[in-house]
Amino acid sequence: MIQKTIIFLLLASSLFAQTYNFTELRYSDAINRSIQVEGKISFNIDGLNISYPQSAREIDYKNDTLIYYENDKEVSLPEMQASKMMQYFDILRLLHKGDESELEGMFEIENKSNIKILKPLGAIKNYINLIELRKYDNELKYIKLFLQNNDTISININD
Amino acid sequence: MTKYANLIILFILLFVGILLKDSINISTNLLSLFATKESVEKLNIANNLGYSKEMLIAIKGFDSKAKKEVREISKKLRELKHINFVQSSIVPTEEIQDYYKNNYSILAKFNDANITQEQVSQKLQALYDAQLSNIFYSSIDKNDPLALFELENIKHSSISHKGEFITLGEYGFLIRVMTDIAPSQMDEAKELYEDVHDMLKEYPQVVAFAPFFYTVENSSKIKADVQWIIILSTVILLLIYYLLIKNIRLLSQTVIALVSSMLFASLISTVFIENFNILSLAFGMSLTAVSIDYLLHYHFHNFYETSKKIDKNVLYGYLTTLSAFAIFSFIPIPLISQISSFAVLSLSFAYVLFTFVFPYLRLKKYEEPNKVQSVRQEKKVPAIVVFVLSLALFIYSASNFKLDSNIRNLDYQNLHLLEAEKLFKSNSGVKLTPVIVEATTQDKLIENLHELKSLLPDTFSLASFVKDKQSCKKRQEELKAYDFARLNRLINEEASKIGFKEGYFEDAYAFVSPLALCDVKELDIFKTYGLSLYHDKDIYYTIALVSDVKKIENFSFISSINVKEMFNKAAQKMYDDLLYFGSIVLVFIFVLLLLSVKTQFIYAINYILFPLSFTMAILVSMDAINIMHLFSLIILIAIGIDYGIYMSNSKKPTNTMLAVKYSLLSTIAAFGVLIFSTIVALNSIGIVIALGCGAIFILIKVMR
Numbered sequence: 001m002i003q004k005t006i007i008f009l010l011l012a013s014s015l016f017a018q019t020y021n022f023t024e025l026r027y028s029d030a031i032n033r034s035i036q037v038e039g040k041i042s043f044n045i046d047g048l049n050i051s052y053p054q055s056a057r058e059i060d061y062k063n064d065t066l067i068y069y070e071n072d073k074e075v076s077l078p079e080m081q082a083s084k085m086m087q088y089f090d091i092l093r094l095l096h097k098g099d100e101s102e103l104e105g106m107f108e109i110e111n112k113s114n115i116k117i118l119k120p121l122g123a124i125k126n127y128i129n130l131i132e133l134r135k136y137d138n139e140l141k142y143i144k145l146f147l148q149n150n151d152t153i154s155i156n157i158n159d
Numbered sequence: 160m161t162k163y164a165n166l167i168i169l170f171i172l173l174f175v176g177i178l179l180k181d182s183i184n185i186s187t188n189l190l191s192l193f194a195t196k197e198s199v200e201k202l203n204i205a206n207n208l209g210y211s212k213e214m215l216i217a218i219k220g221f222d223s224k225a226k227k228e229v230r231e232i233s234k235k236l237r238e239l240k241h242i243n244f245v246q247s248s249i250v251p252t253e254e255i256q257d258y259y260k261n262n263y264s265i266l267a268k269f270n271d272a273n274i275t276q277e278q279v280s281q282k283l284q285a286l287y288d289a290q291l292s293n294i295f296y297s298s299i300d301k302n303d304p305l306a307l308f309e310l311e312n313i314k315h316s317s318i319s320h321k322g323e324f325i326t327l328g329e330y331g332f333l334i335r336v337m338t339d340i341a342p343s344q345m346d347e348a349k350e351l352y353e354d355v356h357d358m359l360k361e362y363p364q365v366v367a368f369a370p371f372f373y374t375v376e377n378s379s380k381i382k383a384d385v386q387w388i389i390i391l392s393t394v395i396l397l398l399i400y401y402l403l404i405k406n407i408r409l410l411s412q413t414v415i416a417l418v419s420s421m422l423f424a425s426l427i428s429t430v431f432i433e434n435f436n437i438l439s440l441a442f443g444m445s446l447t448a449v450s451i452d453y454l455l456h457y458h459f460h461n462f463y464e465t466s467k468k469i470d471k472n473v474l475y476g477y478l479t480t481l482s483a484f485a486i487f488s489f490i491p492i493p494l495i496s497q498i499s500s501f502a503v504l505s506l507s508f509a510y511v512l513f514t515f516v517f518p519y520l521r522l523k524k525y526e527e528p529n530k531v532q533s534v535r536q537e538k539k540v541p542a543i544v545v546f547v548l549s550l551a552l553f554i555y556s557a558s559n560f561k562l563d564s565n566i567r568n569l570d571y572q573n574l575h576l577l578e579a580e581k582l583f584k585s586n587s588g589v590k591l592t593p594v595i596v597e598a599t600t601q602d603k604l605i606e607n608l609h610e611l612k613s614l615l616p617d618t619f620s621l622a623s624f625v626k627d628k629q630s631c632k633k634r635q636e637e638l639k640a641y642d643f644a645r646l647n648r649l650i651n652e653e654a655s656k657i658g659f660k661e662g663y664f665e666d667a668y669a670f671v672s673p674l675a676l677c678d679v680k681e682l683d684i685f686k687t688y689g690l691s692l693y694h695d696k697d698i699y700y701t702i703a704l705v706s707d708v709k710k711i712e713n714f715s716f717i718s719s720i721n722v723k724e725m726f727n728k729a730a731q732k733m734y735d736d737l738l739y740f741g742s743i744v745l746v747f748i749f750v751l752l753l754l755s756v757k758t759q760f761i762y763a764i765n766y767i768l769f770p771l772s773f774t775m776a777i778l779v780s781m782d783a784i785n786i787m788h789l790f791s792l793i794i795l796i797a798i799g800i801d802y803g804i805y806m807s808n809s810k811k812p813t814n815t816m817l818a819v820k821y822s823l824l825s826t827i828a829a830f831g832v833l834i835f836s837t838i839v840a841l842n843s844i845g846i847v848i849a850l851g852c853g854a855i856f857i858l859i860k861v862m863r
Contacts, residue, residue: 031290046222086323090322
């Protein structure tokens with residue numbers, strides 16, 4: 001019985017996990033250049049996982065714990081950087097989930113046909129100017145973050 | 160006319176009461192009855208600093224559902240009245256972030272080493288390369304590209320967290336709410352209590368706790384409890400008087416006399432004694448019922464039918480009781496001294512009424528039954544045996560004596576709230592204790608906090624956010640001496656060569672001027688961390704959370720606000736005072752008894768010693784002794800004195816016995832019914848009086 005339950009739970013967690021291939025385009029205002037990376041992102045119940053197969057980097061964020069791997073070896077990140085990344089991932093999870101009631105607590109939301117503009121309300125507005133979300137066929141396909149330092153991060157869901 | 164003397168006296172007192180109504184002062188601050196004046200002052204300061212006004216809300220688990228509930232509940236809480244702020248995240252408030260921005264150059268660590276052109280070039284090149292090669296996004300700080308300043312992460316040692324959310328250990332998420340309600344503000348406390356509980360109905364798994372919840376929940380329970388006790392007590396008293404004595408006029412005149420005595424004592428106490436407490440008033444009124452034994456003794460001995468002005472036995476009984484309470488009125492425990500003062504006044508007034516006014520009321524004579532049961536002397540135990548037994552019981556009690564110094568145990572035991580409080584305490588991993596720190600100026604206060612922090616580095620206080628004036632001035636000098644203009648020029652030249660966007664670093668290090676000031680005015684913004692500032696009578700106070708109070712005990716600017724410890728100390732002092740004054744009273748009673756009963760001394764003293772030792776022996780066998788047990792033992796002494804004198808000097812033992820029995824029933828009706836109370840303080844009194852009265856019944860039956 002216990003075995004069956006475990007198998008069911010494993011199956012359920014893999015079913016609930018949603019994996020997407022994405023292309024990330026970063027614009028750095030400091031050097032006035034854009035950099036493109038490709039990766040894979042999985043959203044699951046307790047967190048998310050991002051991997052960049054080309055550079056053998058992977059990050060696992062689960063239950064408010066962040067683990068970073070380089071070539072399958074765990075590498076520790078500076079506390080400040082880890083904390084900022086966790087905040088960023090929390091926002092990504094929230095955007096993926098798209099729960100309006102949760103988003104409303106943190107952003108002022110403006111809807112324009114298939115585009116949603118989120119303006120941060122709390123402390124994150126010190127880092128993020130606004131977020132643009134685009135949905136096609138009711139699925140989130142594009143996220144663009146406009147940062148306070150004029151950098152931008154665009155994520156295109158390829159699947 | 161003399162027939163109505165008793166009633167006229169009552170009306171005169173009522174009239175005087177109406178005249179004096181503006182001068183009547185009754186304190187409702189129960190804390191002042193138990194804690195010392197200094198402790199009460201400290202707790203008042205702590206209240207002004209927000210301590211005990213905090214409400215905690217726990218949401219079980221760390222999953223996304225729990226996070227959603229944290230956001231929803233926080234939002235709803237912010238809309239309620241009496242809520243100052245809600246904190247569920249460690250992310251600093253906007254005000255604190257602004258404070259950091261404006262004071263960054265002072266607060267951050269500063270590396271003032273001289274930097275060469277080559278070093279500038281190397282550092283900027285590394286930043287440029289990282290932008291192209293880093294797999295994760297990293298930003299460039301255009302204000303401080305060389306990272307000369309480094310802001311240390313402030314360790315919120317008073318807060319545990321997962322990500323940005325505050326947690327309650329491993330239990331789940333926590334919301335900290337600062338209210339403007341002190342536990343003594345009944346109406347406001349009730350309003351917020353109801354609002355919070357209405358709002359939380361949607362979240363059955365969520366647990367909330369605040370000290371003022373006790374005020375709301377316990378007061379309604381206590382009210383209901385006291386109402387039921389009063390009804391029970393009245394019914395029993397009426398039954399005794401009507402069914403047993405069958406004399407309605409005697410009953411009505413006695414009730415009038417008791418009300419007059421209570422009124423007389425209440426007026427004097429509330430007009431002339433400073434901060435006379437409502438609890439002392441309630442106890443004092445009950446204690447007045449002890450005076451019924453004067454009346455019963457007079458009635459059953461038909462004293463009012465004789466021409467005698469005074470009955471010696473009643474006089475001795477009254478004087479001994481009076482002396483005992485007069486001594487206790489000097490005890491430095493406000494509750495006992497106030498009740499004792501009240502007792503002196505009310506018992507004296509009752510004695511005067513029963514002795515000098517009642518003879519004129521033309522009350523019905525007591526008809527002795529024709530057949531008087533003879534007292535069977537042969538089956539009774541000699542007084543010396545009871546005396547020895549009492550001493551043995553005292554020795555047993557002394558060897559098993561255990562004190563309960565937790566005064567909170569006296570309150571109504573609200574198990575559901577106690578459990579909620581325990582949930583927060585046991586799951587909180589924080590082991591810091593709050594202390595009050597004081598100084599004559601704000602600068603000195605910050606200096607004291609830094610001194611504290613240097614001794615106990617994990618201290619959480621305003622010193623975690625604000626520099627002391629001396630370090631601030633030093634930093635200002637360092638900044639003034641550093642050539643930031645040269646550095647800015649070098650950075651912009653090298654950045655251009657490397658390929659950075661033109662002018663990207665044009666404001667590098669501009670934030671150092673103008674220099675931030677060393678006078679911090681916006682300390683109120685740290686209230687969200689529970690760090691308030693309070694200014695009263697030229698003294699500045701704040702709270703610091705420390706890991707080891709003992710290490711800093713000798714600092715003159717620190718006082719502990721550990722309520723439990725405070726009450727434990729107060730309770731210990733109370734016990735010591737009670738023991739000291741109790742001993743004086745006992746010696747005094749011994750002497751007075753020796754003078755009044757002479758050869759019957761052992762017999763008479765047994766009416767004090769046996770009930771005391773019997774009750775104490777049973778109490779120590781059951782549980783620890785609390786302050787209310789001890790106080791009730793004093794009432795027992797007062798009761799025992801009278802009976803000892805009456806029984807040992809009685810010329811008509813059967814009549815005396817009857818008077819004593821009825822008097823005991825009255826006492827049980829007044830105090831013994833408290834045994835049914837769910838409030839430990841009242842229940843303790845009930846147990847002692849019921850056991851004591853039982854012991855006196857045994858004595859009447861078995862001692863010769």
